[in-house]
Amino acid sequence: MSYIHGLCVVLFLTLTGTLSAQYKWQPLTQNSSVTTIADGTLQLQLQKSDAPAVVILSNTFPALKGQHSLAVTFKIKLSGFKGRFSAESYPKDADSSTIYLGMLRYAGQSLPTKNEVWETRTITFASDATFNYRSYLLMGCKSVTYNIAFQGTGSVFLKDITLLVDGKPANFTDTLPVYPADKDHAFDHGSGFSSLPIADSLVLDHLTTLGKIWGFLKFYYPVVNTGNYQWDYELFRILPSVISAKNTVAANQVFLNWVQSYGPVPRTTPFLIDSTDVKQFPDLDWIRPELLGDSLALALRHIVYIKRPRSNYYITYNAALPDTTLLLYAHERSYPQMTYPNVPDAGFRYLTALRFWNQVQYFHAYRTLIPGYWGEELKTLIKRFVEAEDLSNLYAAHLQSYASLKTSHATLNVMDNPYLLQVYFAIFGSKHAPFRVRIIDQQAVVEKVFTLNKQLPDLQPGDIIEQINDMPFADYYSYFRSYIPASNTAATNRGIAEMLTGTNDNHINYRVNRNGHIFTVAITDFFEGEAGLEEYMNHLSRQEGLPGDYVSLKNNIVYINVANMSSQRDIFKKYAKNILGAKGVIIDLRGYSFDDALYDDTYFYPHRVPYWRQSHPDLTMPGLFRMNAGDSCGKENPDYYKGKLVVLVNERTQSKTESYAISLQQAPDVTVIGSTTAGADGCSLPPVSLPGNMQVFMEFSGIYYLPDGARTVQQTGIVPDIYIAPTIEGIKAGKDEQLEKAIEFLHNAPVKRPRT
Known part of the structure; x- marks a missing residue:
């Protein structure tokens, strides 16, 4: 969690050539003091023990390709300080939107130092047992922000702060590419619309159509998505003409003139999409003459069939992870200046609705599973966001919109946004x-x-x-x-x-x-x-079940609590003989794990077993999702575990642990016991940035399980082989009825004949 709300102090570093020691402090609260003293030393005076103070170091540099370790070194001295220390890192793009993997935490929640003694400290933002995030810069990442948080009382002194990339002081001699869109700052401080006349049903209809055309052009039309135009601001420029249109015919003419203002639309020849391995088709049915008129519909249809590259100014595949189809948002501005205590104006709240709807429309892997028809949801979103004129209602609008996706992954990143946290407190x-x-x-x-x-x-x-x-x-x-x-x-x-x-x-x-x-x-x-x-x-x-990660039970039964493990590979290696010789093994997945060991583990599989395929977005035709070749678990292993395996699940089994459960179902003799899981599968990174420094997660790839590649646990969850849920009487008696059922089953069930 980020200790940002309460006392908050921001430090900006100016970098030219090698990292310089020029610091500029900007205090954001009256409850702490920050001064620069001799030799560039920074003094932070903490006055309240119950509210943390955060030093934010923001470093800007050219985009780096590939994987690079990140670290920051500094000298620190405490004076009369009592409290604790923590640190986090946020790789970001040029527009302050967090890039894939987002927060990288320091491996440890405290950094002991002595009072009145200068000490040199280095924080390496690498894998740790709690979060298991890899530490690297990604292609498109152009800045990194470090939060160094102190909670307590007393004085903290910092100096000689240096960013290390791959263990060496960073050198920033290259230049960043500058696009025309980057130079457009016309609406940085407001759209100019304090309100929008959405009570007029005709205007609302026109704004809904505009939102669909705006998003379609953003992702489909190379003329406008190569960085020549700041597309958010182009929306604000066309808004007055759309609002003043007297009827639908006039509005459609405004739309057509707008599209043609970026140059003649090239004539193209329609073609059939290769449907091989297609899991989800784009929804472009709204581009029809009865809604848009003949000329506008024809122009947009021509754009549909333009040949597009695999990336554009706004979205691309993450080149730092070449073996994946993870997306990378390079220039989606989050407008952090419009966050608490400020509320984005009506124009930016309208933009929020459009950005959200279009992200779902073109890049949500499970769009067709959303209840109702997503194409009709934009009008509701526009009303909801535009009418949210204070922070509580705006936050509620976000939550209600994310809830409409019917996925447990669609969460708002509250804990890492100190301003949203205050609004969260107001509601909940x-x-x-x-x-x-x-x-x-x-x-x-x-x-x-x-x-x-x-x-x-x-x-x-x-x-x-x-x-x-x-x-x-x-x-x-x-x-x-x-x-x-x-x-x-x-x-x-x-x-x-x-x-x-x-x-x-x-x-x-x-x-x-x-x-x-x-x-x-x-x-x-x-x-x-x-x-x-x-x-x-x-x-x-905290995990249900027994404490610890490995417990040897009576009657030669082994219990493994996955969510409590610091390293699953180490546990399996340490207890391999016990596991392989057990009558029964219980793997408790009623929680979350960041480790991939169960995917790779060889103990439970006699041979390599294909078990899932992934749907991924095809950026040459936004909205199209294709299936990849899939993945397998296990390997050839004649000495695999031949006893009975039980997997425990419940509503806290979500995402990766649901996939764990499915992979373990490929073992020869396995039974799933418990209650229905959370039903959220697929990759939900990177988060989508929205105005007001908001971030939301949703699935950008879908997971489908073999043999037919059609089965998904999205929404349905895993339905156990033996269903048992906690009862009131069981809770009164302090029982773990699901674990007890697993033990009873292993005592009584016959061993199946191993599959070959």
Whole structure:
């Protein structure tokens, strides 16, 4: 998590040639002081222990190709300092939009230093056990921002700060390519539209059509997507003419004149798309004469069949990862100057709706799985965003829009945006009561109670929460479900349960049903603020099942808790003899893991087994997704595990761990036990940048499983072979009913004949 809200101080580095030691401080709060003293030394004075201060070092350089390690070295001295230290790194493009892999964390959450002594420290932003992100710059990455956060009281001194690339001081002698679009700053501080007349249904229709044409040209028309035009600002330039159009015929003429203003549209010959391995076709049915008129529809149809390169000014494949079809957004401006406490004006909120809709329209791998017809959703998005005139409503508009995709991946990057975090608190609460809830049979059931300030709330596992303050739980569920991006009911219930404890008040009253006895519990002790939210979320995400990563159970059964592992490969290697000799093995996937060991592991497979194919975007025809050759798990191995394998899953099994479960299903004797998984599969990187420094994740590639390559767990989740969900009675008794079922199954089930 980024410690940015509260006390925040920003440091900008000016780089010419080799990294210079010229620093400019810009304090953003009255609660800390920053000064430059002798020899360029920076002094940060912390005055509050409960709010972190962040030094942000922003380094700009030419785009680098390939993989490069990132590090920053500096001298640090503490004076009367008591607190903690953390650091993060954000590779960015020229427009401050985070590039793929986004945040790179320092391998460790503290950096001990002595008071009153200068010490040299180097932070290498590399793989670590918690996040397992690789540390490199990517093609198109033109700056890197380091957050060095101090939380506590006292003084911090920094000097001789140097960026290291591949272990050497960075040298920035090359020049960046400058496109005409980069020089267009006409609307940097506002679109000029404080409102838009969307109450007029005709104007709203015209703005909807404009949004589709604008996005189509952005990704389909080489004339406008090669960097010659700042396409966001071209939208603002045409808006007055569109708004003033008296009827649809006049609006279509405005659109046609606009397209032709960029030069004559070349005549092209229609051709059939090679449908080999096509998983999803573009949706261009809206380009028809009855909507656009004959001349405009013909012009856009000609553009459809223009030959396009595999990349453009706005989007390309990530050349730093040549074996993938991951996308790279190079010039999608995020307009960070329009973030908290500022609200983007109506023009930029309209732009937000268009950017979001068109990203889904052309680059969402599961667009056809979205309920309803996505082509008709743009009008709703325009109304929702344009009418959101304050931060709370704007944030709610984002959440509701992402939830409409019906994918658990469509999350807004709140924890790394300090300003959004404040809005999150306004909606969901900055305080969280110390207990965890599970939704069972449409009831909110207390699952675990956490100790806070050495006290436990007057709640017990198995208590049913019937009312939150004055709101019955059923009403609470109905209200908040529209804010939860979720693929299925299991994921929705998980999200609702996480929100149930939030408040901005000094207390929450819960009406509780305990074995038929109804009473009220008043909670006054909370996890508070950003640090409290982090601690609360850590409690929520803790793995079900047994503690530790490897446990030897009775009757020669081995239990492996994947989410608790720091390195799965090391664990399998260490306990290989135990695993191969066990009667039964339980792999608990009721959580998340960043390790790929289970894909490569040879213990459970007698030979290499193809098991999935991936759909990926074809940038020569945006909206078209093709299937790749696929991938396999295992290898030829006569000494594979020949016992019974059980895989445990539930609603916390999502994305990579769902793929783990599918790969393990290729083993000869495996049974999946538990409850329905979250149903979010596919690659959701990189995040999409939106105005106001927003970022949203969605799937840009889809995963489909063999033998037919048609099965996906998106939305449906994995349905276990043996379905068992926690019960209220089981929670009261402190049982892990899913694990108990797995142990019982291994004791009683016959061994299958191994497949050959």
